[in-house]
Amino acid sequence: MKMEHSISKTNSICTFWLDNHLFGVDVMKVQEVIPVNEITQVPFSKSEIAGITNLRGQIVTAIDLRRRLWKKHNMKKTSPINFFVRVKGELVSFLVDSIGDVIEVQEEDFERHVDTKNEISEDLIHGVYKLPRSLLLILDVDRAADVITTSDYVKRRSDYLKDNDRAQSAKMPRLHKKDMEVVQM
Amino acid sequence: MAYTDDEKWMKEAVEVLISETAEALVQVDFELIELERNPKDQSGINTIFRAFHTTKGNADSLGFNQLKLLTHAAENLLDEVRAGKLVIDSSIIDTLLNVVDAVRSSLAMIEEKGHDTDQDWSSIITTLNHLIPEKSAANIREEKKPQPRKKAVPAAKSPKKKTIKQKKEGKKAASLDVVAKDENKKSEVQLGEKTLRVNASILDNLMDQVGELVLARNEILQLVSQLNHDGFTQASHHLNSATAELQEGLMRARLQAVGKSWVTFPRLVRDLSAASGKKIRIFMEGEETELDRTLIEAIHDPLVHLIRNASDHGIELPGERKKMGKPQEGKIFIRAYHDAGQVSIEVADDGAGINPDKVRKAALDLDLIDEEQLSQVSENEIIMWPGFSTAGRVSEISGRGVGLDIVQTNIERLGGSIDVHSEIGKGTTFRLKVPLTLAILSALIVISGQNRYAIPRTTLLELVRLEGEEARSGIEYIQGTPVHRLRGKLLRLIFLSDILNTQIGDQSHAPDVNELESVNIVVSQVSGRQIGFVVDEIIDNLDIVVKPLSRHIKAIPFLAGATVLGDGKSALILDVNGLAQNAVGFQPSEEHKQSSIVSLSKQVQMESLDKRNLFIFEGPNKVTMAVPLDLVSRIEKIPYSNIVRTGVRNMVQYRDVIMPLLFLSSFFSDPCNPWRCPPENELPISEEGTLPVLVYAHKGCLIGVVINDILDVVETDITIQGAKDHDGVLGTAVVRNEIVEFLDLKGIVAGLDLSTDQTALTG
Numbered sequence: 039m040k041m042e043h044s045i046s047k048t049n050s051i052c053t054f055w056l057d058n059h060l061f062g063v064d065v066m067k068v069q070e071v072i073p074v075n076e077i078t079q080v081p082f083s084k085s086e087i088a089g090i091t092n093l094r095g096q097i098v099t100a101i102d103l104r105r106r107l108w109k110k111h112n113m114k115k116t117s118p119i120n121f122f123v124r125v126k127g128e129l130v131s132f133l134v135d136s137i138g139d140v141i142e143v144q145e146e147d148f149e150r151h152v153d154t155k156n157e158i159s160e161d162l163i164h165g166v167y168k169l170p171r172s173l174l175l176i177l178d179v180d181r182a183a184d185v186i187t188t189s190d191y192v193k194r195r196s197d198y199l200k201d202n203d204r205a206q207s208a209k210m211p212r213l214h215k216k217d218m219e220v221v222q223m
Numbered sequence: 224m225a226y227t228d229d230e231k232w233m234k235e236a237v238e239v240l241i242s243e244t245a246e247a248l249v250q251v252d253f254e255l256i257e258l259e260r261n262p263k264d265q266s267g268i269n270t271i272f273r274a275f276h277t278t279k280g281n282a283d284s285l286g287f288n289q290l291k292l293l294t295h296a297a298e299n300l301l302d303e304v305r306a307g308k309l310v311i312d313s314s315i316i317d318t319l320l321n322v323v324d325a326v327r328s329s330l331a332m333i334e335e336k337g338h339d340t341d342q343d344w345s346s347i348i349t350t351l352n353h354l355i356p357e358k359s360a361a362n363i364r365e366e367k368k369p370q371p372r373k374k375a376v377p378a379a380k381s382p383k384k385k386t387i388k389q390k391k392e393g394k395k396a397a398s399l400d401v402v403a404k405d406e407n408k409k410s411e412v413q414l415g416e417k418t419l420r421v422n423a424s425i426l427d428n429l430m431d432q433v434g435e436l437v438l439a440r441n442e443i444l445q446l447v448s449q450l451n452h453d454g455f456t457q458a459s460h461h462l463n464s465a466t467a468e469l470q471e472g473l474m475r476a477r478l479q480a481v482g483k484s485w486v487t488f489p490r491l492v493r494d495l496s497a498a499s500g501k502k503i504r505i506f507m508e509g510e511e512t513e514l515d516r517t518l519i520e521a522i523h524d525p526l527v528h529l530i531r532n533a534s535d536h537g538i539e540l541p542g543e544r545k546k547m548g549k550p551q552e553g554k555i556f557i558r559a560y561h562d563a564g565q566v567s568i569e570v571a572d573d574g575a576g577i578n579p580d581k582v583r584k585a586a587l588d589l590d591l592i593d594e595e596q597l598s599q600v601s602e603n604e605i606i607m608w609p610g611f612s613t614a615g616r617v618s619e620i621s622g623r624g625v626g627l628d629i630v631q632t633n634i635e636r637l638g639g640s641i642d643v644h645s646e647i648g649k650g651t652t653f654r655l656k657v658p659l660t661l662a663i664l665s666a667l668i669v670i671s672g673q674n675r676y677a678i679p680r681t682t683l684l685e686l687v688r689l690e691g692e693e694a695r696s697g698i699e700y701i702q703g704t705p706v707h708r709l710r711g712k713l714l715r716l717i718f719l720s721d722i723l724n725t726q727i728g729d730q731s732h733a734p735d736v737n738e739l740e741s742v743n744i745v746v747s748q749v750s751g752r753q754i755g756f757v758v759d760e761i762i763d764n765l766d767i768v769v770k771p772l773s774r775h776i777k778a779i780p781f782l783a784g785a786t787v788l789g790d791g792k793s794a795l796i797l798d799v800n801g802l803a804q805n806a807v808g809f810q811p812s813e814e815h816k817q818s819s820i821v822s823l824s825k826q827v828q829m830e831s832l833d834k835r836n837l838f839i840f841e842g843p844n845k846v847t848m849a850v851p852l853d854l855v856s857r858i859e860k861i862p863y864s865n866i867v868r869t870g871v872r873n874m875v876q877y878r879d880v881i882m883p884l885l886f887l888s889s890f891f892s893d894p895c896n897p898w899r900c901p902p903e904n905e906l907p908i909s910e911e912g913t914l915p916v917l918v919y920a921h922k923g924c925l926i927g928v929v930i931n932d933i934l935d936v937v938e939t940d941i942t943i944q945g946a947k948d949h950d951g952v953l954g955t956a957v958v959r960n961e962i963v964e965f966l967d968l969k970g971i972v973a974g975l976d977l978s979t980d981q982t983a984l985t986g
Contacts, residue, residue, distance in 0.1 A: 076791075076792045076793070078674060078785075078792065078793045078794060078795065079674060080776050080779070080782070080795060081722070081723040081779075081781065081795075082779050082781060083775070083776045083779060084775075087775055087776060090772075090773075090776070090785050090793045090795070091793055092787045092791060092792060092793040095434075095435045095438055095439075095787060096770070097770040097771075097772070097773075097785040097786075097787070097793055098773070099772075099773040099775045099776060101775070128773060128774070130773070130775075183775075185775055186774060186775055186778070187775060187776050187777075187778055187779055188778050189778040189779070189780060191778075192778065192779050192780060192781075196722075
């Protein structure tokens with residue numbers, strides 16, 4: 039996809055909104071956009087992975103783009119729209135808030151460096167197009183899709199869980215777990 | 224262009240030569256061993272001859288001279304054998320096997336370098352020529368002398384045909400060629416009529432498509448059940464059955480005889496016995512058992528490993544065997560058979576068996592375990608541990624300590640299981656169980672928290688449901704570990720929600736044992752142990768299509784894949800082994816192995832603590848049977864005249880309620896029809912006119928189970944042995960020197976439709 043920023047004068051960008059920011063992906067990479075497809079959560083996966091979803095019989099992993107992009111994710115809500123993108127020959131879904139238009143952008147409006155006020159992971163952004171009304175952040179889909187749950191990660195989490203469990207069950211039988219929570223609330 | 228065309232043609236021809244010859248060599252290996260075992264049966268010799276003959280022809284036409292010379296010499300020798308001038312002995316077989324290996328290395332070189340000029344087989348060729356009886360050998364030498372060997376004029380075939388030229392010119396239709404060609408033709412014609420060669424990728428692709436169809440069918444069936452439209456319902460049933468047949472048929476098309484990969488085993492065993500100085504013979508049974516081709520490939524290496532193991536550790540040296548009073552020749556059996564939708568493959572030997580003391584000592588020496596824990600683990604488990612080995616030294620065959628654990632891991636990865644039975648002095652049997660196919664599997668759909676999961680049925684043993692009071696008291700804790708007493712044995716429980724739901728922030732189902740109305744336990748066989756997974760609900764039993772997980776989540780050890788359920792939503796397929804390992808501790812790393820041993824030994828202790836009271840009685844066909852006494856509410860003698868027929872069931876008034884009677888003899892003759900009352904003369908009516916009845920309470924209603932006779936109540940600690948061989952029986956055990964069958968009372972009653980009885984009771 040080297041061509042998109044060097045040779046052609048205009049590029050078609052498929053846009054979407056996430057937390058009042060306008061993002062875009064080269065239209066050729068977008069497979070399709072489906073509003074609200076059921077997501078099945080995957081235990082022990084990295085927190086940026088929202089789960090798996092069924093796209094006409096194909097199991098596709100959905101990535102919670104909000105968690106992926108923002109350095110601090112204190113927002114609990116999950117975005118509803120599956121934005122299916124082909125990355126390295128594999129379909130991946132990014133969860134986004136809403137879908138914008140497909141727009142033509144001029145090469146000369148592109149700028150490589152983005153100032154995201156340290157909110158958004160800059161290494162996941164290709165660059166920015168300065169549009170008349172807003173800024174269009176171009177997502178580096180290859181990197182954004184690079185969220186791998188390693189077996190080490192799973193092991194650490196499950197160890198943590200077990201230690202926690204052991205600590206709790208040592209003090210009192212687990213039957214009271216629920217009660218404890220009530221008390222805390 | 225012509226040049227490149229030629230080159231292309233050549234390349235293709237070489238590829239064909241390599242693949243065809245390699246295929247033929249496997250067969251040659253097999254036939255040679257057969258021939259050695261039974262020299263009188265020469266039916267295989269034509270196959271061997273043909274293989275060398277064809278290879279020679281191909282090598283000649285492509286200019287691989289060394290290969291040609293070699294195969295030609297082998298052909299000469301075989302011709303003598305065919306003509307009856309030479310008697311097969313082991314030196315001939317040895318030499319021919321060497322030829323096979325030489326041809327293989329030739330092929331490897333041709334594949335790599337495109338020629339075979341560097342290879343010199345003259346020593347093998349000389350050996351071959353020496354084996355030919357004097358007269359014909361003289362001929363060969365005579366004709367061979369004038370030409371330098373490298374000129375590639377092969378020795379004459381037999382006294383009948385004098386020179387190679389004659390043959391090439393085809394003046395005399397060489398009888399050999401005619402025979403060989405005719406046979407080729409014949410077999411080709413037969414193939415054409417009955418079978419069709421299809422590219423495997425086409426079948427794979429079709430299987431994918433059928434997978435999609437199955438999913439679509441599941442979806443439609445679910446929609447139809449909501450719609451209640453007659454025509455649509457009928458059409459969908461039609462779709463359903465057609466899909467099922469298509470799936471079944473295509474699955475069958477992908478199945479191949481498991482023996483396909485076994486043809487290499489006789490050769491393997493021969494080589495192994497030669498290397499170790501042991502006498503070993505392999506017996507194979509059930510080669511025709513069919514299995515998906517991907518699985519056949521996948522289990523090949525584990526089988527090879529088990530055979531090596533049997534030769535190296537199992538079978539003793541001939542002298543030792545003689546001392547033991549065993550025949551000097553050791554036997555390895557490989558047996559495949561279908562077993563309830565799965566395929567079982569056994570690798571058995573009649574060798575020394577697994578010596579528990581030796582295993583324990585080795586485990587200690589290798590620091591896998593400490594003395595204290597040692598007595599509490601079974602040796603069958605130890606031999607499966609990573610790093611375990613009893614071999615005093617590293618031999619060529621085995622003993623590197625990377626062993627059975629790899630076999631176990633590989634088999635479990637396929638959704639299968641492995642277990643061991645061994646008797647000192649008598650031998651060892653490893654049994655692998657694998658599913659028929661990998662693409663579509665039969666699974667239990669369960670709910671845990673807000674999610675549905677699929678559990679493959681391959682590891683499933685049984686489902687247990689506890690209700691009401693049973694649910695509240697049925698789960699006990701031993702040092703924080705939840706267990707359930709399942710027929711007197713403690714079953715380690717794992718709350719699926721504990722492992723899975725907390726991980727996805729779903730706290731809604733943290734189980735509160737005191738409030739549970741019902742508990743569903745999925746009892747599974749994991750690495751030779753039983754583990755019960757507690758799920759919220761068991762909802763369905765479905766054929767699901769296994770879909771791979773993407774790289775993002777592939778490494779999670781609890782997941783075996785994903786699938787799409789009937790409502791179009793995705794669900795995860797659980798890896799039961801992975802889950803169990805997590806609950807007992809992660810296997811691979813050292814420090815975790817320790818903790819797993821500790822929890823294991825705990826479990827073993829708990830099991831041996833249990834002594835039980837058994838009710839012993841006579842069942843149908845005079846079989847002695849047993850049930851745990853605590854399952855029995857009462858034992859009664861009920862007057863035959865009190866039985867009242869209502870509809871399909873027979874009832875008696877028992878205390879204040881009406882109790883249905885279940886006739887064990889009817890159940891065992893037809894499990895679907897346990898309520899049927901046998902004719903009066905078949906009933907065990909006593910002189911007083913009463914029937915012995917065992918009263919069993921199930922979900923608050925009573926059921927009278929009619930048995931043949933009341934025998935005894937004994938207190939004993941027992942282990943149920945033997946697999947569940949038929950419905951209604953859990954297995955057998957020895958109680959007071961008598962073999963008794965354990966009646967699966969819960970299982971039988973769980974299979975009944977009791978709805979009307981409850982109304983009968985309340986009404």
